[in-house]
Amino acid sequence: MQPFRTLTSVVTPLDRVNVDTDQIIPKQFLKRIERTGYGEFLFFDWRQDPNFEINQPRHKSSQILVAAKNFGCGSSREHAAWALSDFGYRCVIAPSFADIFHSNAGKNGILLITLPEEQVQALLDRAAKTEGYKLHVSLEDETVHDDQGFSAKFSIDPFRRYCLLEGLDDIGLTLRHADKLDNFEQAHNTKHWLAPRT
Template identity: 50%
Template structure:
């Protein structure tokens, strides 16, 4: 997994609440058997019209936001399905960090498995960051995972909380399965015990 340490880049504002996984990546792009190449279809129905032309008013189509690395979004981002195609598309587009007041549980977990940092901030902070992101490519926001800070283009610093295990994995780019394999003895012990206690399982 790609490490996440510190990024500085363009932040795009998407204040709409309840942006769901069908909006992030519509179902017709779930037919792939690969993880790559989904960035071009990120937010597909919002981004392209029926003739596949870009909608000029959609934020990521605007010249200032084509190199977006940070997304500042409305409440409950990523609600809906478990499709990991959503973070795959986000990452493939080049976005490494999403900031919102809240995330849907499965999407939130999926981000960490793909080198994307989802940051939960209070409403008043998200509002400040949305305002900052509205400045376009001049607003280069910084996210420092080690220090757990977001810095606006004006130098205003906000601290965020992150689960210590998830932070460690992102900073080191650690693969979950590899780590769990180190604990295989504990799984063996559990399995043997469960087989006695609940043999019908």
């Protein structure tokens, strides 16, 4: 997993509430077991509309998505986080997120930033009206700001912050203890073979 420290990117505004995981990645695309290859199907149904925000050329290289409240609600599919990541999004800002999506996103290297609704609306308005509108995100400082005077602090669970900063998913965390695990296995195997049979 790629470490997340700072990010400057064009913003994609998605001014819709209750964006659920079936809208993020429709169920007909959940046939793969790999984490890659889902980006092309992100928001598949909505992208049939040429005016949909993500289809706009000015948002082509965007790595920051700003959305309305309750983003990622619905089913618990981790594929939603996979699709966002595979498409190129590294950060999503919203007033609130569904709990399971919040967990899945963090485990897949996506920083979720929760800000008050009025601040998110200000970002949505600026991104909709300003060509090339950018945000600067620092996980190290837990800040987000633009070049027009907007600035906000955010908070994040310390363990999730550590994992994102270090680029550690669940497998990476486990491998940090590989020596201890090997020692345990060797000791366990030795005890097993030396144990008397009953």
